[in-house]
Amino acid sequence: xxxxxxxxxxxxxTSLQRENLSFADKTVESVTAWTTTLxxxxxxxxxxxxxxxxxxxxxxxxxETLRFDLIQVLHPITESLLSSLEKNILNxxxxxSDRIEHIIDLITRIRTYFxxxxxxxxxxxxxxxxxxxxxxxxxxxxxxxxTARILATFYALEQLGLLLVQQQMLYSGPLSKQWLTTxxxxxxxxxxxxxxxxxxxxxxxxxxxxxxxxxxxxxxxxDIFNTHQIRPSETQALYQCTFDWVKLxxxxxxxxxxxxxxxxxxxxxxxxxxxxQHPNFRTSLYVSTQNLLEHINxxxxxxxEYMSKNEKIYLSAALKFHVQNVLGTNSERQQxxxxxxxQLEICFSLQSAHFYLSKAKNFYETLNIHNNFAFQSESxxxxxxxxGSNSASNTTQIKNLDRESKQIYQAQVLDISINGYRVRWAxxxxxxxxxxxxxxxxxxxxxxxxxxxxRWIKQSTxxxxxVGLEVLAQDIYPCAVKVPADRSAFNYHPCLMVKVPxxxxxxxxxxxxxxPFFKEHQAIYLRLGTEEIKVYLTKTVLITQSFAQxxxxxxNDEESIxxxxxxxxxxxxxxNQDVWEALK
Numbered sequence: 001x002x003x004x005x006x007x008x009x010x011x012x013x014t015s016l017q018r019e020n021l022s023f024a025d026k027t028v029e030s031v032t033a034w035t036t037t038l039x040x041x042x043x044x045x046x047x048x049x050x051x052x053x054x055x056x057x058x059x060x061x062x063x064e065t066l067r068f069d070l071i072q073v074l075h076p077i078t079e080s081l082l083s084s085l086e087k088n089i090l091n092x093x094x095x096x097s098d099r100i101e102h103i104i105d106l107i108t109r110i111r112t113y114f115x116x117x118x119x120x121x122x123x124x125x126x127x128x129x130x131x132x133x134x135x136x137x138x139x140x141x142x143x144x145x146x147t148a149r150i151l152a153t154f155y156a157l158e159q160l161g162l163l164l165v166q167q168q169m170l171y172s173g174p175l176s177k178q179w180l181t182t183x184x185x186x187x188x189x190x191x192x193x194x195x196x197x198x199x200x201x202x203x204x205x206x207x208x209x210x211x212x213x214x215x216x217x218x219x220x221x222x223d224i225f226n227t228h229q230i231r232p233s234e235t236q237a238l239y240q241c242t243f244d245w246v247k248l249x250x251x252x253x254x255x256x257x258x259x260x261x262x263x264x265x266x267x268x269x270x271x272x273x274x275x276x277q278h279p280n281f282r283t284s285l286y287v288s289t290q291n292l293l294e295h296i297n298x299x300x301x302x303x304x305e306y307m308s309k310n311e312k313i314y315l316s317a318a319l320k321f322h323v324q325n326v327l328g329t330n331s332e333r334q335q336x337x338x339x340x341x342x343q344l345e346i347c348f349s350l351q352s353a354h355f356y357l358s359k360a361k362n363f364y365e366t367l368n369i370h371n372n373f374a375f376q377s378e379s380x381x382x383x384x385x386x387x388g389s390n391s392a393s394n395t396t397q398i399k400n401l402d403r404e405s406k407q408i409y410q411a412q413v414l415d416i417s418i419n420g421y422r423v424r425w426a427x428x429x430x431x432x433x434x435x436x437x438x439x440x441x442x443x444x445x446x447x448x449x450x451x452x453x454x455r456w457i458k459q460s461t462x463x464x465x466x467v468g469l470e471v472l473a474q475d476i477y478p479c480a481v482k483v484p485a486d487r488s489a490f491n492y493h494p495c496l497m498v499k500v501p502x503x504x505x506x507x508x509x510x511x512x513x514x515x516p517f518f519k520e521h522q523a524i525y526l527r528l529g530t531e532e533i534k535v536y537l538t539k540t541v542l543i544t545q546s547f548a549q550x551x552x553x554x555x556n557d558e559e560s561i562x563x564x565x566x567x568x569x570x571x572x573x574x575x576n577q578d579v580w581e582a583l584k
Contacts, residue, residue: 241310509552
């Protein structure tokens with residue numbers, strides 16, 4: 001839990017109670033010399049030293065222009081430290097040891113105090129300029145204060161964006177007055193007509209984000225995209241993409257037909273969806289993201305031609321799908337929640353789901369073939385793709401599931417909606433407790449497993465988490481899929497067939513691992529029991545970092561009877577299945 005000192009850091013300016021620095025003289029030259037003695041290899045000691053230096057500079061009784069110059073000296077080493085420390089928590093998931101807790105606390109302290117220095121410089125510089133408008137106020141000093149106010153606003157917004165990214169990676173919420181301060185910084189720059197001044201020309205830098213308005217737009221985008229439905233690595237990827245996207249966002253003082261989000265600068269809340277607001281809501285800014293949505297749509301149809309270098313590296317198919325959904329659909333909650341109490345049984349991952357739905361058979365056993373085919377491990381694939389290894393293209397014997405993968409967990413239901421559950425997760429956190437993960441859930445041991453997805457995760461009290469689960473289908477059946485790898489060998493992968501009843505006819509789709517060769521307009525082979533049919537993937541229903549769901553069409557319409565017979569047989573088998581049979 002964040003202590004009170006950090007949680008209220010944006011409530012007031014730091015008291016200037018220090019006449020000198022303990023680690024160096026209060027000059028740029030002396031502080032610069034001190035930083036050269038620090039070693040990034042001694043990460044813990046250096047981090048503590050830098051945190052102490054930030055504290056002292058924030059409390060130093062000096063001019064704001066000197067404070068700005070001193071903190072700028074610390075800026076490179078501070079960012080390098082934070083980047084190194086964040087790598088320790090990026091892939092930890094929700095499992096946090098005492099060591100990780102300590103690192104998180106250290107990162108939070110450094111980031112918040114570092115951010116607050118720039119905010120205080122803005123506030124005091126603006127106050128000094130407002131109180132000294134007479135002719136005897138030196139022109140050069142006034143110009144320097146204006147420059148400090150512009151640059152400190154820019155850096156403060158940059159740091160508020162990075163603080164937001166850190167909070168999103170940890171599934172935690174913003175600090176008190178964090179959003180109020182963010183809006184204040186931008187609105188002050190508009191009032192002083194400084195929001196579109198190019199900071200690169202002021203400072204001789206080469207930043208991609210060039211002015212205060214773009215820095216503010218980046219913070220807004222980071223919140224807009226954070227629906228608690230993406231993983232820490234995807235949060236980082238989206239952050240990198242926002243450097244290209246800020247120029248496609250319009251922030252306007254008046255409403256237009258394309259104003260999708262609105263801001264009330266007097267309230268400590270992020271941008272919200274533009275609809276009829278509460279009478280107490282006073283819209284001060286309108287945000288249009290239509291140009292960004294159109295750009296994302298173009299990247300889907302003509303990848304290379306419309307994608308920047310950053311987008312080619314970071315914008316995965318799952319993230320494109322996420323951004324399209326956020327910017328292209330009504331972002332308001334559609335279903336009401338109702339109080340409800342129950343225990344859910346949950347197992348994780350597509351491979352585990354295939355195991356349980358196949359009556360505790362390992363994947364290769366379900367194929368019913370004895371030819372010399374190769375079976376591709378889903379986990380090996382993901383690992384190889386993530387590391388850039390060429391071994392992703394090689395075929396390896398798929399391994400049996402380990403004990404952790406087979407484990408069934410329990411979670412307490414807090415409330416329900418038409419399509420899902422909100423649960424409290426207070427037990428151990430398995431490695432697959434991640435947003436976008438496919439799961440099986442069961443509310444009553446006499447019922448069938450249902451297919452679902454972890455939609456969102458939020459940090460709650462006492463190291464617990466609230467988790468949103470969306471039920472995708474009541475009827476799911478295990479099968480297999482393969483894509484021709486070459487003329488002689490095929491790779492098989494676990495696959496689930498999903499049947500969703502509709503008014504006149506059922507919609508049938510398949511869920512496959514999220515691998516590069518599964519995509520729209522791809523022909524693949526479905527293995528249904530001992531039969532194989534060729535199908536054509538037509539439309540993406542859902543795509544996450546873990547799995548993808550596609551609608552499909554048969555290449556040969558006459559083979560529809562094979563699908564119908566398979567579903568009928570599987571439905572009969574699953575209706576007679578004991579949920580705990582696999583654990584006997």
